[in-house]
Amino acid sequence: MKKILSILSLVALVVLMTSCHGVRPGAGEESVLIYKPWFFGHGGVDKTPVQTGLTWCWWSTSSETFKVIPVQYNENFKDIISLDNTPISLTAHALIQIEKGKTPDLYENFGTQWYENIIQKDFCNEVRNEISKYPMVQLTSKRSIYDNISKHIEEVLNKKISSEKIPIKLIKVIIDKAKPNEEVMEEYNHTASAIQKLQTEEANARMQEVRKVSESKRAEADDAYRLKMGLTPDQYIKLRSLEIEKEKVDMVRGKANVNVTMLMGNGATPIYNVK
Template sequence: MNFYSRQSNQQNPRINPTNSHNMNLSKKLWLPVGFGVVIFCIVLAFFSFVNPSYDQEAALKMKPIFFGSTRVADDPVNSITLIAPTTTAVYFNILPQKAQFQFDDLLSNDNTPLDVNMYMIIQVKKGQTPDLLRNYGENWFENFIEPYFRNKVREYVSSCSPFDLMSNREVLAKFDERIMQSMRQYVASLSRKANFPIDIQQVITDRVMPNKEQLEEMNKTAASIQAKQTQEKRAEMELARAKAERNKAVADKAYMTELNLSPAQFIQLRAWDVIEKKNGANIDVLLGGGETPMWNIRR
């Protein structure tokens, strides 16, 4: 019995106690690692990341999984953040933004329809986007700012002259200032009820023009006025020319009378003046003092 037992032990490979220990340890480590991987996959499947860019800030709208009510998180998100599957992020631009507006057929104080292009520079205050979302919602601009702005522009245009709005820069500057102050007062009044964290930085009128039909009529009127002015200028020039010719005739007659010249002699005298002033002409010899004098012209 002992012989076979010893022979059997000699034929089996040796078992290293150290290797056995390492294998057991590896099995123990794989369990938590595998569990962690499973948890990570679940997180990736159900959770998401919020990652605002440099010019954005996110406010979190949190919904309960089972019980409770939806609320907005008090702190904004400025960097990459993991959020629950029932939480959504609303992004806000925190740099100044330009909002453009186009108005068609606004009536001025004399009922002239005008087309007005304007823009407004507006900025959301950084760090206060949760208040903006909580108090005024995602469509805060369309619901609160734009309607009031359009109403004020329409109101102020109706109190101004169309010619001032189209050409008077001083009137336009006052017009922009009035609208900007009205917008700021409006935001301040809303903030007294619930914080409205935006800043109206500037209001600028880009262009004011009559509408298409009105512009065509104005162009026709301007063309008629220009044609009339041209005709009046031409008539004035003709009258001035006629007056100058009459004055010249009176002066010539006085000259003839003073020198006791006949009309033929005066005409010949004027002919000499013309020839003398002609380019390259030179009166060399002049003969005769009668009615038909002779002269020799050298060029």
């Protein structure tokens, strides 16, 4: 009889062990137990979450694990239209924390996809609406704009969280600085290159014009000097040639081992006769 009881006890222990499983949430997590009895009892959500540690449950009991530390949710935007109809790209972040001990309520009322179901759509819509109120130039140059946008979105989302009694805390909303999308940036680069080329050409044209005016004034001054001295054009050319040769001599005066080649043309009429 004792042998039979021992066998039955062993069988009962094996059945008990194989009919259970452990729920072990990690640090910063809570697990919610969902009862699904096979034969008797009632199902539902256990209002007391499993915190860090190990809890044994029947195989019919399932669990969902939530992080109760702050988690950052990131949303990427590539096609927001600014006030001046420029498509821009940016990333927005929402730092959210589930209230500790409230994970059963969160699961029961909003499910495991609570962010996607109740927060994401409103968050993205507010970002788009607020960004579209500003022209691209301001969005790319004024950081204070993003502080104002973040504050407004926090107020809107906190009002929703409070009114719908969602057991979460919105810690902060952060909006990264916007930038034109790739197509717009490529067009800007082409435009900037064309503008730079045009500015260079205009600068060269102005330099040529200045040089032209300078040469013209210099020629007028030379001609006025020639007339004042009573020289013919040939005589003036000869005089300038002599002045240039004198400048060569002055440049090398006092320097050793320097030869100077004097160029004396015969085409001009002498200034005075040399005997």
